[in-house]
Amino acid sequence: MHVDEATVRRIARLARIKITDAEAQGLEGELSSILDWVEQLKEVDTENVEPMTRVVPISLKQREDVVTDGEKAAAIVANAPMSEDNFFVVPKVVE
Amino acid sequence: MTELTKLTLAQARDGLKKKAFTSVELTQAHLEAIEAGNAGLNAYVLPTPEHALELAKASDKRLAKKGKAGDLEGLPLGIKDLFCTQGFRTTACSNILDDFKPAYESTVTENLWKAGAVMLGKLNNDEFAMGSSNETSAFGPVINPWRRQGKTDKLVPGGSSGGSSAAVAADLCLAATATDTGGSIRQPAALTGTVGIKPTYGRCSRWGIVAFASSLDQAGPITKTVRDAAVMLKVMAGHDHKDSTSVDADVPDYEATIRDGVKGLRVGVPKEYRIDGMSKEAAKLWDQGIAWMKDAGATIHEISLPHTKYALPAYYIIAPAEASSNLARYDGVRYGMRKPGKDLIDTYEETRAAGFGAEVKRRILIGTYVLSAGYYDAYYLKAQKVRTLIKGDFDKAWDKVDVVLTPTTPSPAFAFGEKTGDPLQMYLEDIFTVTVNMAGLPGISVPAGLSSEGTPLGLQLIGKPFDEATLLRAAQSIEDAAGRFNAPDRWWG
Numbered sequence: 396m397h398v399d400e401a402t403v404r405r406i407a408r409l410a411r412i413k414i415t416d417a418e419a420q421g422l423e424g425e426l427s428s429i430l431d432w433v434e435q436l437k438e439v440d441t442e443n444v445e446p447m448t449r450v451v452p453i454s455l456k457q458r459e460d461v462v463t464d465g466e467k468a469a470a471i472v473a474n475a476p477m478s479e480d481n482f483f484v485v486p487k488v489v490e
Numbered sequence: 491m492t493e494l495t496k497l498t499l500a501q502a503r504d505g506l507k508k509k510a511f512t513s514v515e516l517t518q519a520h521l522e523a524i525e526a527g528n529a530g531l532n533a534y535v536l537p538t539p540e541h542a543l544e545l546a547k548a549s550d551k552r553l554a555k556k557g558k559a560g561d562l563e564g565l566p567l568g569i570k571d572l573f574c575t576q577g578f579r580t581t582a583c584s585n586i587l588d589d590f591k592p593a594y595e596s597t598v599t600e601n602l603w604k605a606g607a608v609m610l611g612k613l614n615n616d617e618f619a620m621g622s623s624n625e626t627s628a629f630g631p632v633i634n635p636w637r638r639q640g641k642t643d644k645l646v647p648g649g650s651s652g653g654s655s656a657a658v659a660a661d662l663c664l665a666a667t668a669t670d671t672g673g674s675i676r677q678p679a680a681l682t683g684t685v686g687i688k689p690t691y692g693r694c695s696r697w698g699i700v701a702f703a704s705s706l707d708q709a710g711p712i713t714k715t716v717r718d719a720a721v722m723l724k725v726m727a728g729h730d731h732k733d734s735t736s737v738d739a740d741v742p743d744y745e746a747t748i749r750d751g752v753k754g755l756r757v758g759v760p761k762e763y764r765i766d767g768m769s770k771e772a773a774k775l776w777d778q779g780i781a782w783m784k785d786a787g788a789t790i791h792e793i794s795l796p797h798t799k800y801a802l803p804a805y806y807i808i809a810p811a812e813a814s815s816n817l818a819r820y821d822g823v824r825y826g827m828r829k830p831g832k833d834l835i836d837t838y839e840e841t842r843a844a845g846f847g848a849e850v851k852r853r854i855l856i857g858t859y860v861l862s863a864g865y866y867d868a869y870y871l872k873a874q875k876v877r878t879l880i881k882g883d884f885d886k887a888w889d890k891v892d893v894v895l896t897p898t899t900p901s902p903a904f905a906f907g908e909k910t911g912d913p914l915q916m917y918l919e920d921i922f923t924v925t926v927n928m929a930g931l932p933g934i935s936v937p938a939g940l941s942s943e944g945t946p947l948g949l950q951l952i953g954k955p956f957d958e959a960t961l962l963r964a965a966q967s968i969e970d971a972a973g974r975f976n977a978p979d980r981w982w983g
Contacts, residue, residue, distance in 0.1 A: 398859070410814060410858040411821070411835070412851055413843035422855065425913060429856055432914055433803040433869070439876055446874035447881065450705070450930025451692045451955060455734050470593040476828035483823050486834045 513564025530982030563606030568663035586845025596698025614653030622919035624652025639944030648678030673923030680898035680948025691930035692737035695730030720744035753787035758891030814857025898948035
């Protein structure tokens with residue numbers, strides 16, 4: 396599977412990672428060779444095979460629908476690069 | 491007091507009980523070893539000496555009173571930097587987490603502290619656990635305490651838990667926590683002459699461990715001996731309501747049964763593991779391991795795991811796909827670093843460009859690609875179907891055998907830069923370990939011999955789900971036959 400430079404840029408945009416021209420060119424080859432290599436999975440007959448959803452056959456546990464935690468706004472924003480009055484601060488989104 | 495660092499975890503535990511020394515003395519000896527040796531090995535990214543001594547003092551008080559001591563009372567451990575430690579910087583060895591200090595403790599480490607263990611500090615690893623040589627860490631690579639005989643070239647300690655494996659091999663802690671998504675406990679253990687066990691998926695809580703690929707990640711210990719692994723796993727494991735995939739099952743006293751022997755145990759040898767890329771030495775050691783098991787009374791059976799060769803390519807779809815969603819949280823808003831851009835989207839893009847290293851970016855992009863519109867069925871769904879077949883291979887094998895014996899890695903420790911040029915070459919390091927994660931099974935690497943270069947090689951045992959007890963028992967028989975392998979004299983200071 397060949398991934399061209401335009402596709403690399405589109406994927407990087409989707410992944411929200413800025414890439415330089417040099418990186419885009421390098422990634423074109425790297426991603427293509429990795430995707431070529433995984434192509435071998437096509438050899439495997441997976442007709443009528445269920446995709447795995449869990450490795451251990453257990454059903455998800457349910458717990459009481461009660462509040463067990465909270466009232467920790469200051470602790471939650473403590474690691475934020477920018478915060479004000481226990482809110483995260485981001486660049487202006489709505490004009 | 492330096493000889494205290496040479497003790498195994500179990501020996502140190504017994505010494506503390508007999509009052510041969512105190513936890514403060516034991517902890518101090520390790521702190522001195524870290525102080526002297528860490529500059530040479532780069533195993534710790536954050537030593538926490540003051541905290542360690544405080545914990546040691548508290549442990550000594552509990553050890554003085556009857557019935558107060560926990561299972562790991564006063565024993566100094568190293569913690570992989572993937573485990574959140576309350577108030578202590580946790581970075582997953584990525585720049586993007588910057589100076590992140592968790593407001594909470596991971597369940598696994600909480601279990602250790604409740605049992606009385608002492609934290610010596612945080613250990614280096616590949617960035618977000620993505621790597622097999624510890625070369626992708628934002629803190630720089632860890633150096634393997636082992637060297638090729640007569641040479642001084644620096645070798646990799648394996649990865650991603652390279653800080654854990656190097657620290658245990660170099661006696662900079664009695665034991666360490668680690669995590670394993672495709673081989674990150676077992677491969678570094680093999681490359682450093684240490685023991686590493688990845689338990690069954692669901693055995694240890696993943697809560698508070700920085701997520702890489704959630705359906706594959708599992709915590710486990712790296713230790714000096716099989717007995718130590720049994721001691722550590724008992725404390726680390728257990729059900730946790732904060733991780734809905736953790737399993738509510740009894741955790742047996744593994745240490746009590748490791749000496750029960752392997753008489754009558756059925757050992758499977760999968761023919762598909764005899765690959766072209768395996769070194770002669772690894773192949774020879776595998777035969778030696780088979781002979782040891784036979785001598786100890788086990789029976790040997792050739793088995794077939796026909797989908798083995800597809801495990802690694804399927805892994806390199808599933809793991810990056812899950813990583814790309816897990817790592818979406820690093821957006822420069824809630825924690826970690828931020829590189830301001832001209833608007834919000836630009837801030838995300840600049841932050842993630844500056845914060846992630848090359849391998850992490852590569853995997854996020856692969857993951858984003860295989861999950862993008864129109865490709866999901868061809869890649870992710872296909873890989874999950876292949877995963878069902880891989881697990882099915884093992885399910886069939888369990889009718890005939892109790893454990894499976896394989897090499898841990900195709901070859902011994904390599905030099906820096908030897909495999910960084912080609913990502914695929916590095917990915918092949920996990921060829922024997924990754925199937926175990928794909929099937930959710932427990933696997934252990936035990937040191938079994940030395941290569942012609944004088945560097946360690948490991949054998950891997952794979953077990954039935956939640957049958958870590960049998961796995962540890964079989965591993966003990968290999969350790970008994972092979973002996974232990976100690977790293978060369980302290981060249982690192």
